[in-house]
Amino acid sequence: MISGSFNFDQIKPVNSLMAIFSIGPYGIEHAYRVFKLVDKICDFEGLGLENRQVLKFVALFIDIGREGNQMDAHYGFKSYQKLRERNFLGKTRFNNERCRFLMQCQTISRDELENHLGKYQIDKREEAILLLKVLKDALSLDAFRFGNFCAADLELSCSRKLVLFASQFYRQNLNQDLILKEIEDWLGDSQ
DSSP states (O other): EEEEOOOOGGGOSSSSSGGGGGTTBBBBHHHHHHHHHHHHHHHHTTHHHHHHHHHHHHHHHTTTTOOTTOOOTTTHHHHHHHHTTTTTTTTEEEHHHHHHHHHHHSSSSSGGHHHHTTSSSSSSSSHHHHHHHHHHHHHHHGGGGGTTOOOOOOGGGGGGGHHHHHHHHHHHHHOOHHHHHHHHHHHHHOO
């Protein structure tokens, strides 16, 4: 029995990776589904290993900057900052402008894209735009969990082939321990 006042917010997760993810709709299960959806879209698009790895990394961590369950147009900036503070970027190959661009520009509209792209030092602009479309589509496909999925939001025709998969994937019971193991293994292999 606990006597006196106790702050449960100060309890640290057993797994340090879990401390990065929020609890709720933007937690580790969401990150894992987007991670897997990105991989599937990369298969259809024929994207190479380096682009696939960048997308999978961003898919895992793009929502860690969300505060609560609120919609926030700047959560990508906060997510990137959190990764920098925890030295996640400096120890891996993901400390680059492509990752920063993908994390920080995921919420911008197509009309604003050219203005924002100029703020990043990216050599292959068309490739960066394709990567952003892959990421946005993976996030849109995971919108089944909110009941507001709209196929018109998908930017790549190949993503439409994944609608049924995404709806079924959302309904699966995901084992958090297995998710953590897969993510940790992937992070270890990708460094």
